[in-house]
Amino acid sequence: MGQNLARKILNEHLMEGEMTVGKEIGIRIDQTLTQDATGTMAYLQFEAMGLPKVMTDLSVSYVDHNTLQTGFENADDHRYLQTVASKHGVYFSRPGNGISHQVHVERFGIPGKTLLGSDSHTPTGGGIGMIAIGAGGLDVAVAMGGGAFFTPMPKILNVKLTGKLQPWVSAKDVILEVLRRLSVKGGVGRILEYTGEGIKSLTVPERAIITNMGAELGATTSLFPSDEITLEFLKAQNRAQDWVELLPDADATYDEEIEINLSELVPMTAKPHMPDNVDTIKNIGPITVNQVAIGSCTNGSYMDLMRVAAILKGKNVHPDVSLVVAPGSKQVFEMIAANGALADLIKAGARILEAACGPCIGMGQAPQTDAVSVRTFNRNFEGRSGTKSAQIYLASPEVAAAAALTGKLIDPRELGDYPIVTIPPEFIIDDSMVLAPAVDSSTVEVLRGPNIKPVPLNDAMPETIAAAVVLKVEDNITTDHIMPAGAKILPLRSNIPAISEYVYCQVDETYPSRAKAAGMSFIVGGHNYGQGSSREHAALAPMYLGVKAVITKSFARIHKANLVNFGIVPFTFKNEADYETIDQMDELEIPNIREQMQNGTEITVKNVTKGTEFTVEYDLSERQISILLAGGQLNYTKMQAEA
Ligand code: F3S
Incomplete structure (x- = not known):
């Protein structure tokens, strides 16, 4: 076969x-x-x-x-x-x-x-x-x-x-x-x-x-x-x-x-606020667009920008649209500068950003209140742009360029002839901004500023978890909900005590202080919990706040692995209907959790507040269970090294 x-x-x-x-x-x-x-x-x-x-x-x-x-x-x-x-x-x-x-x-x-x-x-x-x-x-x-x-x-x-x-x-x-x-x-x-x-x-x-x-x-x-x-x-x-x-x-x-x-296939877009909320541009109709953002790790390539430049060449960006363009790499930036395409973009009225993630991670260019922003990026979760009320549409560079010119979300086929763009026979090769590691590492001192704090360690899993559900959330919670990005919070990524103050702050601003006060806690969620980015801060910062287990209808893959890595148990409801029986601040109890987790695939949880019980499951390997018992991957690795 x-x-x-x-x-x-x-x-x-x-x-x-x-x-x-x-x-x-x-x-x-x-x-x-x-x-x-x-x-x-x-x-x-x-x-x-x-x-x-x-x-x-x-x-x-x-x-x-x-x-x-x-x-x-x-x-x-x-x-x-x-x-x-x-x-x-x-x-x-x-x-x-x-x-x-x-x-x-x-x-x-x-x-x-x-x-x-x-x-x-x-x-x-x-x-x-x-x-x-x-x-x-x-x-x-x-x-x-x-x-x-x-x-x-x-x-x-x-x-x-x-x-x-x-x-x-x-x-x-x-x-x-x-x-x-x-x-x-x-x-x-x-x-x-x-x-x-x-x-x-x-x-x-x-x-x-x-x-x-x-x-x-x-x-x-x-x-x-x-x-x-x-x-x-x-x-x-x-x-x-x-x-x-x-x-x-x-x-x-x-x-x-x-x-x-x-x-x-025809030109399409993902409507607010999910990347799978996809429809054809024709079906949506010509809505007014306020901002267009082109670039990101999805559409920042040479071909993407050359095509946009060709569409905009000799024309002007619509007066009610702010167009920002961020090349995906220095190589592309240098090439469009050398061949004149950058000048075409600037002449048309594009605002040029450096070759970086920029607005994709909410670092600048937040749209105006209630704006419609057409972006060539990959995510349109609510608030990720930096403006909670903004409506983000994900689309191709072709659709984005058409919106920049007309101020409307239109089918780009209305623009006429399609510019032909091909891969160049040779890209400009210049790796001068990639630094090779030292040949003799003893000569290098690792420099840490005051913002670089040590990684906090979790405690080993206790015998019993008795704690409140300090937060209950719905389906499709993203890592942006759990640990937002943006210019204010991102700089704290190497400082867990400081960044933990912002966990779930855009969903419920009193959550971090409630969690801290509780000491130990649960989170309850719906389907696809933790979708989106790989940021482990969405597990590490809740761990720092004392979260011991997250109980959901289902998890996104990377976030589930991150929870295990930091000693937080990812449980799923055996019977999804039990989600409805739990209220925020209910007290839950799992006695003998250490022993129970080593013997089976499901556990009974007592809802002390309601006087009821429900069953949770865990789909974890033996290795992952050992990591959880140790209180996370770092403790586990250390224990193995000492054994
Ligand atoms: Fe990609 Fe950077 Fe956005 S890696 S998803 S362009 S934040």
Whole structure:
């Protein structure tokens, strides 16, 4: 029986377990990436392990999130990241060099290798044929130390693409169609492997748009083969030596399959406030647009910006629209500056930002009250833009450019001739903003500013958890709800005592003080709890506030793993209806939890306030249960080292 490509690469990297769907496997990680908002914690954790050097083939520390320096905190973090990288064998991509995922595909990604990144959009690397997975910083720290990355063996879903995209329809519309069909939960426990004739018309940057937003499906990762098109891209990046042909067997089998005819797709958008709330532009009608933002790790590539520049060339941005453009990398920035496309954008009235995440992570460019903002980004969760009342529509660069010109959300096909843009035969190669690690690490002093605080440790799991439900929330809680980003909070990412004051602050501003006062507590949630980013602060800061268990109808993959890593038990209701029987501030009790967790897969919880009982389940490996009993991964790793 033929093998699909995902299983081939996983098999080659298998360190522990068997590749049976749902069973935990441990895989070897070849490359890691971190970004600054999660990276400071990952390197503090790596330092806590006491290893002199990373054990991976390649590890890169990027600075792309916190590039606004409104106080000393971010600059101090950058200095810490630069020095700790140099000391421990990690390459450092300086602020201004670009967004981690795009730069990684351009300069470092290698087909067939595994990549673990402390950012949920790490699967962007699947566009170049890598198994690229997003995880919490602690998992990345363990991988940097040579440890396996553990994940339940995913199902492999074949997304067969037929036909060819029509003018004004782009790769963004492909992934929006996948989201429309599968929803934000549809990728959970799955790798999406793209096959079929249709992939032959998609360049690597276009494939990377699709794998990037596979994160919004909750997928473990997404993957394209490494073929002639991959070779063409790597040649243009002067990295032909990194190419290897990687294809599924001709008779490969898959656990599931869907088919999309690219020829039938039309321009689409994800309406507020979920990436799967997808409709055609035509259906929505010409609503008024106030802001357009182009860039991010989804649509900041050379081809994206060249196309936008070609659409805007010789015209002017609508007077009621603010258009901001952020190139995805220095390479792209330099190229559009050299070939005149940047001048076309500026002339048209675009406001140019540095090559970084910027407005995607709420770092500037918050829209006006009640604004409609069309963005080429990947997430449109309420409040993520920095303006709670803003309505964010996710769309392709083509749709965004059309909105910038007309002030309306219109079908870009109304604009007429479609500008042809191709991959250049050679990109500008200049890695001067990537610093190699020190040859002699003894000469490097790791510099820490006052904002860099040690990683707090949890206590081992108590015998009994008796505590109140200090917070009860609904379905689809995102990590942005739990631990918001933005210019005020992001600079505190390396200071857990300070950032914990902001946990759930946009949902319920009194929550942090209630949780602190309670000492020990529960959170109760609905479906898909913790979807969105990989930020482990959404587990680490609640741990600091005393949360011992989160009981939900279901969890998003990365957040569930992060909860385990910090010693918070992720329980799910056996009977979902029990969610309704619990009120905020009810007192719950789980006696003998240590013993119970080692004997079975479900536990009875007493609702002391109501005088009732309900059952919770836990789908955890033996390894994860040991981590929880120890009070988290760091305690567990230390215990193992001492044993
Ligand atoms: Fe940055 Fe937004 Fe991507 S925050 S890494 S551009 S999802």
